[in-house]
């Protein structure tokens with residue numbers, strides 16, 4: 095399979111890209127041999143990879159397998175084409191679209207090196223051509239002309255039962271969404287436009303889902319009626335990748351190895367999940383979360399601390415337009431500490447600074463940058479407390495639960511745009527994860543938490559780790 099085809103398919107996930115149908119390489123273009131016993135072991139391996147982390151009952155089973163083998167200097171290279179039968183999906187907020195219920199046609203490239211299989215490439219899409227056409231017709235950029243969008247997007251007039259079925263389902267799920275999140279729209283046009291954005295987002299969520307290598311489920315969230323551009327502008331933090339981070343002192347590395355798992359929430363070092371609202375202030379929440387943990391571990395009291403103080407008084411950072419944890423630590427030191435959430439409460443927009451040093455309940459003495467090695471980060475976390483990190487927020491707009499593990503090209507470590515707090519780590523069904531406190535309210539993700547694959551530098555989680563120091 096030419097790598098440009100894969101690339102095109104991946105690019106289809108990026109906003110604004112032309113629609114590319116779910117279509118693995120046409121089988122006729124290659125002399126696929128009929129199934130032979132030699133293909134069975136690599137096919138089973140590919141299936142196991144496909145099912146990795148899925149619970150019993152939600153695993154696909156192998157249909158037909160064809161392929162061929164090439165001997166190379168490294169070992170045997172298998173090119174397989176297999177059909178995988180997906181079990182019926184049960185979660186209506188994740189899988190109402192036909193794409194998640196169908197037989198998948200997959201191509202795999204697998205290298206067998208000294209008896210060990212390595213999956214080099216996988217490319218899967220639904221077999222049903224009607225489904226494929228529907229999905230690709232839906233998978234378009236968000237419309238510019240709000241008036242045109244509904245009729246072109248939800249073709250109620252189209253007599254095709256598949257389209258009608260989809261229109262009905264999506265409209266009903268959208269109604270539930272509007273009720274659940276108490277949405278009001280200014281006009282009927284606005285509501286219709288939001289419905290079409292919502293429907294596109296469901297398709298996107300399923301594509302992200304299909305490409306996720308972890309156990310994450312993507313689907314309806316409270317952000318499902320926003321275009322990704324709107325979401326980025328309102329909630330994310332471009333300064334994290336645009337501004338060079340101030341150099342901080344490197345933390346001394348610890349000699350104790352990381353325990354197998356750790357969770358600061360169970361040890362009283364983490365306050366409740368907060369909500370940054372429509373403001374790109376994640377950096378402030380990430381830093382207060384870290385300082386809350388440091389104060390608790392060094393002084394024995396857990397205090398919920400003020401992000402608003404940082405929005406108003408840290409003049410180096412840009413309040414709702416973003417900021418950097420490294421600057422925020424410096425601001426806290428210069429100001430003379432942090433007030434509590436109760437004393438200086440969150441407004442979600444910038445105000446005049448009203449910090450008073452007498453009201454500060456917490457101080458910090460320094461800040462440190464932490465290792466990029468995730469083993470060392472885990473060891474540091476278990477010994478010293480929750481860690482401020484920055485990540486690429488790819489997929490988080492639609493994240494519901496499970497361990498996210500997006501493909502690296504989709505979640506580049508160089509494109510970080512969101513600051514959060516590592517509060518623990520462990521394994522779930524043998525998949526290593528970081529437990530991440532987010533600041534989008536407890537009605538997002540797993541009670542406000544995000545779970546991200548650990549040990550692979552996923553989404554740049556290891557690239558901007560830092561902590562305050564309380565002496």
Ligand SMILES: *[C@@H]1O[C@H](CO)[C@@H](O)[C@H](O)[C@H]1NC(C)=O
Nearest residue numbers: 238239240241242243281283
């Ligand atoms: C959409 O329709 C409204 C009234 O129906 C009209 O005022 C508006 O200009 C239209 N907008 C576009 C972008 O065509």
Ligand SMILES: *[C@@H]1O[C@H](CO)[C@@H](O)[C@H](O)[C@H]1NC(C)=O
Nearest residue numbers: 272273274275276277278279
């Ligand atoms: C729903 O939103 C309306 C208007 O924004 C508000 O007045 C009302 O209190 C909200 N209800 C709930 C249950 O949140």
Ligand SMILES: *[C@@H]1O[C@H](CO)[C@@H](O)[C@H](O)[C@H]1NC(C)=O
Nearest residue numbers: 430431457458459460564565
């Ligand atoms: C840490 O900072 C606080 C407040 O600025 C100060 O009172 C304290 O002496 C500092 N501790 C050390 C060890 O420097």
Ligand SMILES: *[C@@H]1O[C@H](CO)[C@@H](O)[C@H](O)[C@H]1NC(C)=O
Nearest residue numbers: 354355520521522524525526
């Ligand atoms: C977690 O899973 C990884 C990968 O499967 C494995 O290497 C590791 O030993 C597991 N750790 C624990 C504590 O189970």
